[in-house]
Amino acid sequence: MRNNPQATRARRTARAVLLVVAVAVAVFVLLGQLAAVLPVGWWSPVLSVLALQLPMLLLAVFRDTLGSWNIVLAALALAVGVLALRRCGGRRLPVAVTALSGTALLLALITTTVQIFSVHGATGDWFVFSPASPAKAAGRGPDRTVTYATLGGEPLKADLYLPTAKSAAPLVVSIHGGGFISGSRGPNPYTSWLADHGYAVLDVDYRLATATRHTWNTADADVGCALTWATAHASEYGLDMDRVATFGGSAGGNLAINVAYKANAGTLKPSCGTAAQLPKVKAAIGSYPVVDMTASVPDSAYGGQVADQYVGGSPARYPQRFRAVDAANQIGPEAPPTLILQGSRDHLVFADHTKAFADKLTAAGITHRYVELPFLEHAYDQSSVNIGTKATRALLLPWLQQYVGS
Structure with missing residues (x-):
């Protein structure tokens, strides 16, 4: 059975788009985790420029909003990278996806685990996976x-x-x-x-x-x-x-x-x-x-x-x-x-x-x-x-x- 060139190009395009999305996700999670683990003082050059500080704050707030879902995102990006490596060998993009997402996943696991145990120490309660949904949950309106x-x-x-x-x-x-x-x-x-x-x-x-x-x-x-x-x-x-x-x-x-x-x-x-x-x-x-x-x-x-x-x-x-x-x-x-x-x-x-x-x-x-x-x-x-x-x-x-x- 002959290969359909058009179908082959479509599959390659879809794989490339998926890899690019996985890179973006991995970079987002990794940057958010670096903002979490590195001392605040190290970011002074960024904090001194309003055009840099505000995006950093938004990134970190979004990271905290997602909470444990950062682990899920990094894991999905890692899965895409590993599958691409198996199919495409040592090409740069699959390698980059795997490296970035693997590092992001490790950091997200560490920060989330520390948070869970720290909050338990402060409150006596275990909050293992939070939020249950990343959607906004502000509550009902006023009376x-x-x-x-x-x-x-x-x-x-x-x-x-x-x-x-x-x-x-x-x-x-x-x-x-x-x-x-x-x-x-x-x-x-x-x-x-x-x-x-x-x-x-x-x-x-x-x-x-x-x-x-x-x-x-x-x-x-x-x-x-x-x-x-x-x-x-x-x-x-x-x-x-x-x-x-x-x-x-x-x-x-x-x-x-x-x-x-x-x-x-x-x-x-x-x-x-x-x-x-x-x-x-x-x-x-x-x-x-x-x-x-x-x-x-x-x-x-x-x-x-x-x-x-x-x-x-x-x-x-x-x-x-x-x-x-x-x-x-x-x-x-x-x-x-x-x-x-x-x-x-x-x-x-x-x-x-x-x-x-x-x-x-x-x-x-x-x-x-x-x-x-x-x-x-x-x-x-x-x-x-x-x-x-x-x-x-x-x-x-x-x-x-x-x-x-x-």
Whole structure:
């Protein structure tokens, strides 16, 4: 039977395309794993250039979103390379696929195994393959959306997630991240999940900074404004304002800590309502929080951009403004128990700065827990129920139950 030249060319083209896809997958997994295993300081030349730092952050966040699926991708690419080697001998492309994907698979196996055992040590739970699906799993939408204030002509909204219990529920104020210059409220892996576990959640917006509007002295005031709204509407929505916690990630983590510390110290001035309407915060939770912006500015190009817009310039130019936003300066005897979670390979908020803040809480005698999750990037828990999300949930719920009640 004679070979069909056209069919032969089609098969060769298909094999070539498959090999190219396998190379792309192998390179993606390998670069993500290198970002996870190499020390953060080694990436300083990349972090100093915004056009390089942002793609690196996106790559690493996508890596964390996929979680254990990185192993699957690397294994599939390796299988393609091995099959091609058997058919094509020592040609360069099959060799490259096999070498790249084999290295990526080995690193992914190592990082995932370390994460599994580390999270088990921190939580007592085993999360062997996470996420079950790489698709986005943010949770259901809110039960209510309210306008809690209009400031400077700008309506500020908040989403309410309410538990099914009829008695007054403890309140968790959820504060989004985004470097103080972007982001908004919206379903995330914790909002409806907390409501399902008996907590009312108030997911708030606040005024964002721009090149001409520096909100270093209004962002926490806006969250305080949302708290006064909650006090005024507590009976309407069944909120127990004697049991309040603040929770956020990144910029939201900074605000969660600063609002809690300032509210309890009596130094928070809400942008609406009165200081008398502010509740005492029973617990604060910050994930990869920007606790030391002064130290973070020189770390990366994006850190400098955030400071320019949020604070208005550099620490050298505005030292008092930076003192007002750095969380360590808000530590006082009334600071509530504070849970801090941090990825060890965060290329935006360096783990060293977050750990230094936790050490200052230790020195001040503030009840707290600092948990560093190995190999995870900034915003590791935003899009899927991966091992970072599961670890945060497993640590968050007992912390709330112990210090806020359920």
